[in-house]
Amino acid sequence: MMPKNIPLLIILFLFVLLIANPALCQEMLTVGGVTCSSGELKSGFINVPAGSDGPEIRIPITVVNGNKKGPVLALTAGIHGYEYPPILALQRLKEQLDPIKINGAVILVHVVNIPSFLKRTIYYNPHDWKNQNRVFPGIIDGTMTERIAFQITDQVLKQCDYHLDLHCGDGNEDLMTYLYYTETGNPELDNKTMALAINFGFKTIIHVTADPKVQKASMCANASLFMGKPAITVECGKLGRTDEQDIVTILHGCSNILKYLKMIDGKPNLLFDPIWIKKTT
Ligand SMILES: [Zn+2]
Numbered sequence: 001m002m003p004k005n006i007p008l009l010i011i012l013f014l015f016v017l018l019i020a021n022p023a024l025c026q027e028m029l030t031v032g033g034v035t036c037s038s039g040e041l042k043s044g045f046i047n048v049p050a051g052s053d054g055p056e057i058r059i060p061i062t063v064v065n066g067n068k069k070g071p072v073l074a075l076t077a078g079i080h081g082y083e084y085p086p087i088l089a090l091q092r093l094k095e096q097l098d099p100i101k102i103n104g105a106v107i108l109v110h111v112v113n114i115p116s117f118l119k120r121t122i123y124y125n126p127h128d129w130k131n132q133n134r135v136f137p138g139i140i141d142g143t144m145t146e147r148i149a150f151q152i153t154d155q156v157l158k159q160c161d162y163h164l165d166l167h168c169g170d171g172n173e174d175l176m177t178y179l180y181y182t183e184t185g186n187p188e189l190d191n192k193t194m195a196l197a198i199n200f201g202f203k204t205i206i207h208v209t210a211d212p213k214v215q216k217a218s219m220c221a222n223a224s225l226f227m228g229k230p231a232i233t234v235e236c237g238k239l240g241r242t243d244e245q246d247i248v249t250i251l252h253g254c255s256n257i258l259k260y261l262k263m264i265d266g267k268p269n270l271l272f273d274p275i276w277i278k279k280t281t
Contacts, residue, residue: 029065029072029105032155036065041099046109048151054127054144057115059151062090062108064097070104070263074160075254076152077109079132079167079220080123081116085237086166089250096251103263107156112148112220122171133167136223153223162196163224164257166250168237177249178204180233181276184225185211192230199260200234200253203272206280 029036032046045058075093077086090108097106111117112132119126128143135142137157138149157163169175181197183190197205210222217223224231234253237246256268 029063029107029159031061031063031107031159032059032151034061034063036063036099036105038065039067039099040065041094041097043094046151046155048144048147051141051144051147054115057144057148059112059114059148060110061156062094062110064094064099064102064106064108066102066104066106066263067100068103070102071161071261072105072107072159073257073261073263074107074156074163074224075109075166076112076156076163076220077166078111078113078117079165080170081111081113081118082120082122082171082240083168083237084240084242085168085246086234086250087111087117088242089166089247089254092247092251093254101264102258104161104261106258106263107160109152109156112152113145115144120171133165133219136217136220137226149220149223152220157220157224157227157229160224161229162257162261163221163229163231164196164200164254165219165221165224165231165233167233167235168246169235169239171240173238175235175238176204177236177246178202178206178277179235180206180208180221182222182225182232183207183209185209186228189225189228189230193225193232195260196230196257197232198274199256199268199270200232201256201268201270201272202234202236202253203274205274205276207276207278208280 034044043062050056125145130145137153139146221231221233259266
């Protein structure tokens with residue numbers, strides 16, 4: 001005999017399936033002014049309050065919240081506003097990420113140092129002349145560069161599980177492509193960070209050390225590391241240029257990491273055995 005109330009049974013079945021398999025639903029994610037349900041991609045801003053040295057500013061972000069559970073990956077570009085290839089790579093990545101297909105979530109910070117970007121200053125924020133990558137984790141009511149760092153730490157780094165900080169040679173720097181692996185002395189964290197560094201897929205990896213006992217992270221990626229989250233600093237591009245090859249190389253690395261973390265289908269495409277450089281002068 002067929003049950004009479006088939007639609008009710010189907011709803012009940014789906015409900016039980018969802019309860020039995022929590023991997024099917026990802027929680028709501030709020031970053032700055034952007035709140036994203038599972039299966040959504042939204043863009044908006046993180047607001048940084050005004051201070052004595054400048055007005056309120058808005059940092060452009062995109063949140064891609066996948067349909068299924070998985071890690072939260074943060075991508076930060078434009079810590080230095082004259083470094084264009086990472087900024088352009090994130091614009092393209094935003095178009096490529098389909099929240100329906102992603103496991104976990106991706107937070108894209110398009111231009112952290114928006115005052116530097118708008119004024120085309122190298123290294124420094126034109127309001128307080130501080131280097132954005134030397135003030136993390138920031139100060140809530142500090143100077144503008146410190147206030148920006150605080151909001152990025154609070155809204156982005158605290159909410160992520162993995163972090164890629166994307167840089168290149170600044171407007172005055174002719175730089176080759178490489179990334180930094182930072183050793184902290186915590187073996188479990190260092191293993192995860194090393195895996196992140198290898199799976200980004202660059203040929204040259206510079207091995208540096210950071211002492212968490214120092215307490216002050218200074219660099220953005222170190223702020224994540226000091227919170228126990230694997231993070232690397234990537235350098236690709238130079239001289240204020242927007243070379244297509246550099247943008248493609250950064251996108252390839254981000255895609256490799258999304259695959260390595262099983263956030264999208266596929267395996268990382270690693271073209272090189274990396275060269276590790278530990279001694280720098
Ligand atoms: Zn930089």
